[in-house]
Amino acid sequence: MYIYDDIDQRIVDERVAQYRDQTRRYLAGELSDDEFRPLRLQNGLYIQRHAPMLRIAIPYGLLASRQLRKLAHIARVYDRGYAHFSTRQNVQFNWPALERVPDILAELATVQMHGIQTSGSCVRNITTDQFAGVAPDEVVDARPYAEILRQWSTFHPEFAYLPRKFKIAVNGAESDRAIIQMHDIGLGFYLDEQGEVALEVWVGGGMGRTPAIGAMIRKHLPWQHALSYCEAILRVYNRHGRRDNAFKARIKILVKAMGAEEFARQVEAEWAQIKDGPSTITQEELDRVASFFRNRTYETLSDDVPAFNEKLASDKAFANWVKRNVHRHKVPGYRAVTLSLKPTGTAPGDATADQMDSVAFLADRYSFGELRVSHEQNLILADVKKSDLYQLWQEAVRVGFATPNIGLLTDIICCPGGDFCSLANAKSIPIAQAIQQKFDDLDYLHDIGDLDLNISGCMNSCGHHHVGHIGVLGVDKDGSEWYQITIGGNQGNSASIGTVIGPSFAADEVPGVVEKLIETYIAQRTDEERFIDTVRRIGVAPFKEHVYGEKKEAAHV
Amino acid sequence: MSKLIRNNAVVQDDWTVVQLAAPAEETVRKQAGKVVIFKLTGEQAASAEQVAGTLIPATGKVIVPLAVWQARKKELASRLAAGEVGLWLETFELVEDLVASVPDLNSLPVIAVHFPRPVDGRGFTIATMLRTRFGYRNEIRAIGDVLRDQLFYMKRCGFNAYAIRADRSAEEALASLRDFSEPYQGAVDNPLPVWRRHARVAAAHAVTVGRTPASHEDEVD
Numbered sequence: 001m002y003i004y005d006d007i008d009q010r011i012v013d014e015r016v017a018q019y020r021d022q023t024r025r026y027l028a029g030e031l032s033d034d035e036f037r038p039l040r041l042q043n044g045l046y047i048q049r050h051a052p053m054l055r056i057a058i059p060y061g062l063l064a065s066r067q068l069r070k071l072a073h074i075a076r077v078y079d080r081g082y083a084h085f086s087t088r089q090n091v092q093f094n095w096p097a098l099e100r101v102p103d104i105l106a107e108l109a110t111v112q113m114h115g116i117q118t119s120g121s122c123v124r125n126i127t128t129d130q131f132a133g134v135a136p137d138e139v140v141d142a143r144p145y146a147e148i149l150r151q152w153s154t155f156h157p158e159f160a161y162l163p164r165k166f167k168i169a170v171n172g173a174e175s176d177r178a179i180i181q182m183h184d185i186g187l188g189f190y191l192d193e194q195g196e197v198a199l200e201v202w203v204g205g206g207m208g209r210t211p212a213i214g215a216m217i218r219k220h221l222p223w224q225h226a227l228s229y230c231e232a233i234l235r236v237y238n239r240h241g242r243r244d245n246a247f248k249a250r251i252k253i254l255v256k257a258m259g260a261e262e263f264a265r266q267v268e269a270e271w272a273q274i275k276d277g278p279s280t281i282t283q284e285e286l287d288r289v290a291s292f293f294r295n296r297t298y299e300t301l302s303d304d305v306p307a308f309n310e311k312l313a314s315d316k317a318f319a320n321w322v323k324r325n326v327h328r329h330k331v332p333g334y335r336a337v338t339l340s341l342k343p344t345g346t347a348p349g350d351a352t353a354d355q356m357d358s359v360a361f362l363a364d365r366y367s368f369g370e371l372r373v374s375h376e377q378n379l380i381l382a383d384v385k386k387s388d389l390y391q392l393w394q395e396a397v398r399v400g401f402a403t404p405n406i407g408l409l410t411d412i413i414c415c416p417g418g419d420f421c422s423l424a425n426a427k428s429i430p431i432a433q434a435i436q437q438k439f440d441d442l443d444y445l446h447d448i449g450d451l452d453l454n455i456s457g458c459m460n461s462c463g464h465h466h467v468g469h470i471g472v473l474g475v476d477k478d479g480s481e482w483y484q485i486t487i488g489g490n491q492g493n494s495a496s497i498g499t500v501i502g503p504s505f506a507a508d509e510v511p512g513v514v515e516k517l518i519e520t521y522i523a524q525r526t527d528e529e530r531f532i533d534t535v536r537r538i539g540v541a542p543f544k545e546h547v548y549g550e551k552k553e554a555a556h557v
Numbered sequence: 558m559s560k561l562i563r564n565n566a567v568v569q570d571d572w573t574v575v576q577l578a579a580p581a582e583e584t585v586r587k588q589a590g591k592v593v594i595f596k597l598t599g600e601q602a603a604s605a606e607q608v609a610g611t612l613i614p615a616t617g618k619v620i621v622p623l624a625v626w627q628a629r630k631k632e633l634a635s636r637l638a639a640g641e642v643g644l645w646l647e648t649f650e651l652v653e654d655l656v657a658s659v660p661d662l663n664s665l666p667v668i669a670v671h672f673p674r675p676v677d678g679r680g681f682t683i684a685t686m687l688r689t690r691f692g693y694r695n696e697i698r699a700i701g702d703v704l705r706d707q708l709f710y711m712k713r714c715g716f717n718a719y720a721i722r723a724d725r726s727a728e729e730a731l732a733s734l735r736d737f738s739e740p741y742q743g744a745v746d747n748p749l750p751v752w753r754r755h756a757r758v759a760a761a762h763a764v765t766v767g768r769t770p771a772s773h774e775d776e777v778d
Binding site: 003005007010011014015018022035038039121151152153154155156157158159160161162163227235238239243273274277278279282284285287288291292294295 | 712738748
């Protein structure tokens with residue numbers, strides 16, 4: 001992974017000093033609440049329901065064991081012994097004291113971490129595929145570009161106060177696991193006809209209260225121009241994006257209002273002015289940054305491991321785990337492993353300090369001391385020898401991270417919701433837990449197969465409900481909590497936004513509704529058809545009928 | 558009176574910023590962006606009455622609102638020639654309109670950008686475009702809600718003068734211009750990104766994550 005030099009280190013150290021002084025001035029009454037707000041937000045600090053919430057960046061989801069131990073340490077010393085991994089590959093602490101945040105940031109700086117631009121109206125953490133660099137279907141490892149973009153966007157003086165937050169995602173694999181079509185800018189890397197790295201540029205996707213699939217405004221951009229093209233997009237947005245209404249301030253609204261063609265035309269006109277300038281990425285700089293992502297020394301191994309095959313045949317629990325939580329790797333004899341942060345009965349994405357230490361230990365022992373955070377809120381060991389899988393599984397079982405549910409119904413994406421977040425209309429974690437409890441039969445879960453169930457506590461959509469095969473959205477009706485259900489959303493190459501099935505439900509009805517949706521699917525599916533495929537084939541109506549039909553009958557009783 | 562920082566020093570300001578006359582109560586006209594014609598930005602455009610009613614001091618150096626300048630060029634022509642007229646614009650006004658309003662942009666000794674709120678980031682693009690697109694060489698001044706915490710970014714975007722709010726220390730604000738010593742990206746003040754300024758370390762020579770390499774046992778506590 002990328003390692004700081006003196007320049008990177010000085011930047012985060014100077015940031016800590018700057019923020020320490022800003023906090024001091026706020027506490028001394030020299031800065032008003034309104035003046036301090038954008039300053040603390042751009043360091044990741046929200047004022048929340050119970051206490052401030054501190055969001056720490058995990059650039060494109062890559063984390064060293066040493067950094068994870070630091071997070072565990074912070075959880076113990078400054079928080080309540082746990083942390084929450086978010087859907088944007090970041091990590092959040094829910095109970096820090098505002099006065100001690102400068103100390104937390106100083107601790108983070110010692111392991112090359114920070115909270116810079118994890119909130120506020122600026123370019124946020126850049127996200128990518130959690131299997132970048134190891135996925136067999138990868139064409140271009142997008143991480144060096146993500147790092148170059150990270151540096152470029154850090155304290156970009158012109159774009160620090162945009163109309164609204166701005167999220168960039170990059171992907172270099174055939175299958176898009178970074179949901180680039182649902183970001184303010186999505187960059188899809190590929191090899192062009194000449195075999196050169198190029199990118200397609202998507203703009204104006206996003207979730208939130210106005211979900212939108214992005215528009216592709218450029219099909220072919222040579223990689224050297226990635227920064228200048230983003231600069232052109234951001235300049236058009238910074239000038240013309242709405243600032244009078246926060247709900248209409250995202251770039252997707254501007255793109256919709258202008259029309260994607262007109263927006264693209266203005267970006268191209270702006271880009272023509274700055275193209276080939278000093279921000280053109282050089283081969284030398286790309287090679288330098290890329291060197292940090294290539295310095296793996298994989299052993300030459302056979303992919304045929306007899307001992308592994310024996311365990312697979314003899315141990316069903318292990319086989320279940322391998323089926324769901326182990327992923328193919330581009331190097332023979334290696335596999336990527338997802339450690340599930342979704343065991344039944346816990347808040348999705350939460351990890352205790354002890355668990356973080358345990359995972360750091362596993363990363364050191366089995367995976368070059370590194371791990372990744374996925375937007376599905378799980379942790380990944382990306383470089384595990386196939387011959388180590390059985391032993392790793394046993395250790396993961398011991399620390400509670402071996403639930404074999406990756407990609408299944410109980411692998412729920414879920415925001416912190418009304419229990420923690422002051423924006424939320426409704427609680428989300430108890431809903432996730434109730435659904436997990438309803439579907440705790442593992443054989444049934446595996447029979448249901450691939451299913452993304454995503455829960456957001458409000459229309460800000462941190463739980464990605466729009467792209468869940470089943471989406472649950474907390475809504476407020478006359479001061480009480482209700483849940484709107486959508487089906488047919490999807491992430492990836494064929495991204496789509498879910499359709500609302502009908503009137504909302506009370507919290508205790510939600511698990512039953514999910515069950516009805518699953519029953520409809522089981523009754524209607526053809527062989528090999530996933531839930532999303534069935535929804536796309538037969539439409540929403542049969543699902544709706546089954547859910548509401550019986551509800552109506554019940555009402556007559 | 559606000560205090561002025563110009564070129565890294567606190568100085569006496571010999572310019573008067575001319576304020577637009579207050580709008581009549583019932584004025585509800587809104588500015589429809591000229592480029593973005595599909596929406597109302599919600600910002601008040603100056604009315605003809607406001608422009609006509611704006612009081613410009615008879616003598617001395619004045620920074621006048623763009624809208625006033627556009628409508629009343631004739632009465633200011635001789636003072637412009639004498640180098641005593643500057644312009645200021647709101648962040649929602651288009652920099653292209655300002656550029657088009659004078660034959661020679663550099664005949665203006667000062668252009669000021671009014672920040673209605675510290676977080677209105679359009680001013681950063683306005684300054685950047687004045688410097689890089691339109692070749693403006695004279696003073697670009699930040700006026701309005703100017704706080705020290707935005708100064709470093711302003712400087713990087715081509716501002717070189719800052720009217721610090723009267724209730725804040727200009728001396729402390731001056732220090733914040735040095736908050737960061739080596740920024741990553743190119744900007745107006747230095748167009749070169751960091752990798753064109755310095756030879757940077759590649760992986761083979763990098764140390765490790767964290768300043769003090771140590772075995773992981775030391776970290777657990």
